[in-house]
Amino acid sequence: MRPRVLDDAPLVVVVVVDRRDATACRAMTDQLGTHIACVKVDLIPDPELVRLARLVVSGVASVAAMGLEEVEDCRAAVDEMCSSLLECGSDDGDLHLEFTSDGHLVEVTGQMALGRDVQLDPIRQELSGMILDAVTDEHDLTFTGGVGRFRFVKVAASRGASR
Amino acid sequence: MIIASVRLAASASDFVRGACNVDREFLASIDDGDGGPVVRVRGDIDLATAEAFAAAVDRALSRSSRLVIDLSEVGFVGSTGLSVLVRAYHASGRVKEGIELRFPSAALLRTLEISGIDELLTIVE
Structure with a gap:
C-alpha cells in the first residue's frame, strides 16, 4: 500500500506496510513537515x-x-x-x-x-x-x-x- | 495527524490486561538450591509486579542471607524491579557474593550495567 495524504479528510492516516513504503512515508512527511x-x-x-x-x-x-x-x-x-x-x-x-x-x-x-x-x-x-x-x-x-x-x-x- | 486514539475504560482494561499477558503472566517462586534459596521469576518486573517480586525476595532472604535469583524467563525489568535488587543487596549485608543473578537476557544485562547493579551483585550469564 502506498501512503497517501487525503486533503479533505479530518484525519490523515498513513499505513506503513514495508520498508519501501516507510521510505515513501518519510519523503512525504519531510515535504509536509508532519508526523508519520x-x-x-x-x-x-x-x-x-x-x-x-x-x-x-x-x-x-x-x-x-x-x-x-x-x-x-x-x-x-x-x-x-x-x-x-x-x-x-x-x-x-x-x-x-x-x-x-x-x-x-x-x-x-x-x-x-x-x-x-x-x-x-x-x-x-x-x-x-x-x-x-x-x-x-x-x-x-x-x-x-x-x-x-x-x-x-x-x-x-x-x-x-x-x- | 492521528493514526490511533484510544481511551481505555475500566472494562476495556481487563481485555488489554489479558491481551498483553499472553505467556507473560508474572510468577515468582522459591526453590531450595544447594547454596541457598533460588527465586525463580517469570514475566516482566515493573510497577505492577515489583511488589510480588519484592515479597518473594524478602521471603527468600528470611531463610538465608545468600540467594540466587533466576532471571532466565524475565523479559523486562524497570527501576521498580531494580530498586528491589538494591534493597536486597543492603539486606544481605552489602556483599557482592550475597545475591547471584542468573541468566539475564542481553537487554536485561544492559539495564543492570546502566544502573550499576552489575557492580553490586554477582551476575552469571
Whole structure:
C-alpha cells in the first residue's frame, strides 16, 4: 500500500506496510513537515497497563526504523516515565500519553493529575534517572501546578543523527 | 495527524490486561538450591509486579542471607524491579557474593550495567 495524504479528510492516516513504503512515508512527511505516526492513549491509573504503553512505543519506534536495542530503549524510557507519574498521580486521574514519530525519532509525552501527596521512592528515582540518561537523547519530568508531565526523545541512530 | 486514539475504560482494561499477558503472566517462586534459596521469576518486573517480586525476595532472604535469583524467563525489568535488587543487596549485608543473578537476557544485562547493579551483585550469564 502506498501512503497517501487525503486533503479533505479530518484525519490523515498513513499505513506503513514495508520498508519501501516507510521510505515513501518519510519523503512525504519531510515535504509536509508532519508526523508519520501519532498515537494517543489515555489509560486509567492501573500499573498493569504500563505494559500497554511499552507495547505502543515499540510499534511507533518500528516506524522510525529503530534497531532492536533502540526499541528496548524506548520501552525502558516509557516504563520509567509512566511509573513515575503513576507513583504520584491521582487515583481518579487518567494517564494521557502521546507517541509521535517523524520517521527519524520518537517523541513521547505524558501527563497526569497529581495526588495530594507527591512522594517518589528516592532509590527508584535515582535508578530511573540513570536509565533515562542512558536510553534517551532528551528527557524531562516535571511536577508543577498539580500536574505531572514528562517528555522524552529518542533519535534513531540509523538515521544518521548526532547522539 | 492521528493514526490511533484510544481511551481505555475500566472494562476495556481487563481485555488489554489479558491481551498483553499472553505467556507473560508474572510468577515468582522459591526453590531450595544447594547454596541457598533460588527465586525463580517469570514475566516482566515493573510497577505492577515489583511488589510480588519484592515479597518473594524478602521471603527468600528470611531463610538465608545468600540467594540466587533466576532471571532466565524475565523479559523486562524497570527501576521498580531494580530498586528491589538494591534493597536486597543492603539486606544481605552489602556483599557482592550475597545475591547471584542468573541468566539475564542481553537487554536485561544492559539495564543492570546502566544502573550499576552489575557492580553490586554477582551476575552469571
